[in-house]
Amino acid sequence: MKTDDPPKPGEAPPAAAPAQKGDLLISCEDLAVGYGETPILPAFNLKIHKGSFISVVGRNGSGKSTWFKTLLGMIPPVSGRVIRHRPDLKWSYVPQTIGIDAVLPMRPNEMVIWGRLRGWNFLRPFSTGEERKIAEAAIDTAGARSFAQRPYRELSEGQKQRALLARVIASEAEFVLLDEPTAAMDAVAEQQTMERLVRLAREQNMAVVVVSHDLSLAARHADVMVFLDRETPSIIVGDSQTVFCSPAFRHQYGDEYCAQAKSGAPPGSHHGHSHH
Ligand SMILES: Nc1ncnc2c1ncn2[C@@H]1O[C@H](COP(=O)(O)OP(=O)(O)OP(=O)(O)O)[C@@H](O)[C@H]1O
Numbered sequence: 606m607k608t609d610d611p612p613k614p615g616e617a618p619p620a621a622a623p624a625q626k627g628d629l630l631i632s633c634e635d636l637a638v639g640y641g642e643t644p645i646l647p648a649f650n651l652k653i654h655k656g657s658f659i660s661v662v663g664r665n666g667s668g669k670s671t672w673f674k675t676l677l678g679m680i681p682p683v684s685g686r687v688i689r690h691r692p693d694l695k696w697s698y699v700p701q702t703i704g705i706d707a708v709l710p711m712r713p714n715e716m717v718i719w720g721r722l723r724g725w726n727f728l729r730p731f732s733t734g735e736e737r738k739i740a741e742a743a744i745d746t747a748g749a750r751s752f753a754q755r756p757y758r759e760l761s762e763g764q765k766q767r768a769l770l771a772r773v774i775a776s777e778a779e780f781v782l783l784d785e786p787t788a789a790m791d792a793v794a795e796q797q798t799m800e801r802l803v804r805l806a807r808e809q810n811m812a813v814v815v816v817s818h819d820l821s822l823a824a825r826h827a828d829v830m831v832f833l834d835r836e837t838p839s840i841i842v843g844d845s846q847t848v849f850c851s852p853a854f855r856h857q858y859g860d861e862y863c864a865q866a867k868s869g870a871p872p873g874s875h876h877g878h879s880h881h
Pocket residue numbers: 640645663664665666667668669670671672701
């Protein structure tokens with residue numbers, strides 16, 4: 606299996622891809638993920654750099670969450686290694702659904718600030734003016750202003766996701782994992798959110814890894830795509846054409862994506878993609 610190859614010459618570069626990759630943050634080396642002794646997918650290799658945008662696609666149950674948990678050290682690899690190249694790596698994880706409100710009722714403005722607190726700061730009763738400023742700016746960037754003071758549990762699913770996005774922006778993490786952050790959003794909000802995440806990667810030099818079931822949107826912005834498939838089973842790592850034209854992907858999703866990737870028109874380009 607080929608992994609982390611640079612895009613081949615002649616292929617359309619991802620929009621606004623950084624000319625130079627940032628520092629290496631995390632490597633997956635011959636990594637096989639799963640529970641106990643049983644891998645659910647074959648071993649693979651991947652390097653994650655600062656400033657890169659990686660989209661993760663695959664059917665339900667293909668192992669996306671399992672891989673994330675392994676990256677974060679919540680479960681051990683079945684074999685191989687996850688190497689953190691910096692011991693003090695600041696990361697932020699947005700799970701598929703958040704259980705935090707069940708424990709403690711919260712409002713988005715509080716959640717966003719809390720996302721910045723680390724270690725014993727957590728016990729400090731009041732946040733500083735500087736922290737508040739960063740949190741407020743993040744709330745605006747994520748489009749969460751109008752409901753920032755409302756109880757989290759009363760928000761629509763799409764609003765909850767925007768609140769979580771604000772939290773990620775405010776965290777100033779270097780490595781961000783988001784599990785289907787746009788799942789409950791309407792099409793416009795979904796596209797805007799993906800574009801915001803791409804800008805976070807480019808402008809704040811974060812590494813952003815995002816699970817999405819919108820394959821066109823996932824492909825449009827990604828420096829690297831990761832496709833997980835339990836049926837074959839396989840993990841394909843590469844540019845969108847490599848992923849879309851792999852036999853495993855075509856088996857799941859058909860030939861249309863490959864054809865469009867080859868023709869240079871990204872699937873879903875009717876959404877108004879341009880190269881500005
Ligand atoms: N704690 C566990 N022990 C054993 N197997 C598990 C455990 N958690 C999940 N699995 C299994 O691992 C497989 C992959 O699940 P995972 O949640 O990683 O998929 P996913 O790609 O994130 O799915 P979705 O798109 O539905 O969120 C599934 O077959 C699931 O049943």
